[in-house]
Amino acid sequence: MSDAVKVGFVPFSAASRGILVVFCDDTLKSGAATRKALGKAADTIKRAAATNAFKAKSGSTLDILAPEGIKAPRLIVVGIGKPSDIKEKDFLKFGGVIAGKLNAGSDAVTVIAELADGAMQPDTAAAIASGIRLRAYKFDRYKTKKKDGENGAVRADVSIAVGDVAAAKKAFAPEQHIVDGVIIARELVNEPPNVLYPEEFARRASQLKKVGVDVEILDVKAMTKLGMGALLGVAQGSTRPGRTVIMRWNGGKKGEQPVAFVGKGVCFDTGGISIKGAANMEDMKGDMGGAACVVGLMHALAARKAKVNAVGAIGLVENMPDGNAQRPGDIVTSMSGQTIEIINTDAEGRLVLADVLWYVAKKFKPKFMVDLATLTGAIMVALGTEHAGLFSNNDELAERLTKVGIETGERVWRMPLGPEYDKMIDSQFADVKNAGARNGGSITAAQFLQRFVDDTPWAHLDIAGTAMGAPKTDINHSWGSGYGVRLLERLVTEYYETTK
Ligand code: MN
Ligand code: ZN
Numbered sequence: 001m002s003d004a005v006k007v008g009f010v011p012f013s014a015a016s017r018g019i020l021v022v023f024c025d026d027t028l029k030s031g032a033a034t035r036k037a038l039g040k041a042a043d044t045i046k047r048a049a050a051t052n053a054f055k056a057k058s059g060s061t062l063d064i065l066a067p068e069g070i071k072a073p074r075l076i077v078v079g080i081g082k083p084s085d086i087k088e089k090d091f092l093k094f095g096g097v098i099a100g101k102l103n104a105g106s107d108a109v110t111v112i113a114e115l116a117d118g119a120m121q122p123d124t125a126a127a128i129a130s131g132i133r134l135r136a137y138k139f140d141r142y143k144t145k146k147k148d149g150e151n152g153a154v155r156a157d158v159s160i161a162v163g164d165v166a167a168a169k170k171a172f173a174p175e176q177h178i179v180d181g182v183i184i185a186r187e188l189v190n191e192p193p194n195v196l197y198p199e200e201f202a203r204r205a206s207q208l209k210k211v212g213v214d215v216e217i218l219d220v221k222a223m224t225k226l227g228m229g230a231l232l233g234v235a236q237g238s239t240r241p242g243r244t245v246i247m248r249w250n251g252g253k254k255g256e257q258p259v260a261f262v263g264k265g266v267c268f269d270t271g272g273i274s275i276k277g278a279a280n281m282e283d284m285k286g287d288m289g290g291a292a293c294v295v296g297l298m299h300a301l302a303a304r305k306a307k308v309n310a311v312g313a314i315g316l317v318e319n320m321p322d323g324n325a326q327r328p329g330d331i332v333t334s335m336s337g338q339t340i341e342i343i344n345t346d347a348e349g350r351l352v353l354a355d356v357l358w359y360v361a362k363k364f365k366p367k368f369m370v371d372l373a374t375l376t377g378a379i380m381v382a383l384g385t386e387h388a389g390l391f392s393n394n395d396e397l398a399e400r401l402t403k404v405g406i407e408t409g410e411r412v413w414r415m416p417l418g419p420e421y422d423k424m425i426d427s428q429f430a431d432v433k434n435a436g437a438r439n440g441g442s443i444t445a446a447q448f449l450q451r452f453v454d455d456t457p458w459a460h461l462d463i464a465g466t467a468m469g470a471p472k473t474d475i476n477h478s479w480g481s482g483y484g485v486r487l488l489e490r491l492v493t494e495y496y497e498t499t500k
Helices: 032-038 041-052 088-101 124-136 166-188 198-211 218-224 227-234 281-286 290-302 349-364 378-385 397-408 418-424 442-448 483-495
Strands: 003-011 021-025 060-067 075-078 106-112 155-164 213-218 245-252 259-269 311-317 332-333 337-343 369-373 387-394 412-414 458-462
Touching: 003 124, 021 032, 021 060, 032 041, 032 106, 041 060, 041 075, 060 412, 075 088, 088 124, 088 397, 124 155, 124 281, 155 166, 155 311, 155 397, 166 290, 166 483, 198 259, 213 218, 218 227, 218 245, 218 349, 227 311, 227 332, 227 349, 227 369, 245 349, 245 387, 259 281, 259 290, 281 349, 290 311, 290 369, 290 483, 311 349, 349 369, 349 442, 378 387, 378 442, 387 397, 387 442, 397 412, 397 483, 418 442, 442 458, 442 483
Parallel strands: 003 155, 021 075, 021 106, 106 155, 259 311, 259 369, 369 458, 387 412
Antiparallel strands: 060 075, 213 245, 245 311, 332 337, 387 458
């Protein structure tokens, strides 16, 4: 990754370059290394805190230019609130808050990673480093006129001063690959659809070979041979042919059942013949957010050499209206043999996933499959943009996803499945239809997918509200959020790696 922000670790004794960043809790206390770095400026903080009513609430900042008593050109005090209230993900946030205070100039920055009771733990310092990089990311490749200041990406050379440099570096080593994975996913979501179409997406996924991932690309001929009639039905309306990409990372025991991740990769979704309205249609370049997450996740797992066998599979198509596009009323035969009546050509994501899920279930017999898809607008009506919708045929998998969601801040909320909903997609002409009525739209979509997973433990994440255009957060100001990479990476780390 070519980052504009460099983050490294130095010992407390070498903490002297550039803008100074320190932490303090709600009692305005700080540790010995911080007091030493601050010198007489400590009084300035106390005075400024009093006049600005700075209470060191979690994530709040006090920004002082040319502080008296030290040579730093600027001092940023980051509040951490009440120490006993701090959650793991808060340190990522503190990193994000720091990056948010920096600007497009090339700044040297020193962050004193210390709390009142001493140096921060290595993984805490690493989380701050990750938060800085995540928040600093900006997609501005296509802006030819970059202004100095607010319009450019943050450029900074950040030294994080810690108690144990070697331990902090060791803790950050895997974490920075996860950050890279998130940024890869964001890049893919942000790219315009004339640049990122199925073949180009497949080419970019192939770059994972550099980190040791096996990448296989199924072209139209191969997919036709496999009988992927549901995916190909969507793809047939575009002059840009569809692709399925299978990525395999074999870091676990030889022959051990893999875990599997499946992503919807509709590089652009016009709705097809059931065409969408013009308003905000440009957002449909992000209809491949699930596939983007899978690529970012596979990067993270491979680059940090996760001890797991993992399969990533993405179905890539463009859904276009055309003389050759599929029609409402068409009946297609999926790879599973089940026939599908097309009711609405804008319900295309589930058709793509139907064949890729079936292919992965049969070919790899995974421990579980998690699919991610920007599948329904209805999920935003239900959950807003704070949670992804979670649907699952397996309580253990659902509980694990919920737990790692809380830990990482990439939260999920479980929604129901059931035979009553299943009836809503029975077709009078084929085995199933691709759209139910308006009510329960996210559920009937999940219910459709469930018909293509067989007995495989499976979870479906509807990320239409979280993958793109979600409100900015402390660690993300990009339109494409990279949602799901950190969530699923944590799922693997916590539950599915063979040994540590
Ligand atoms: Mn659609
Ligand atoms: Zn779509």
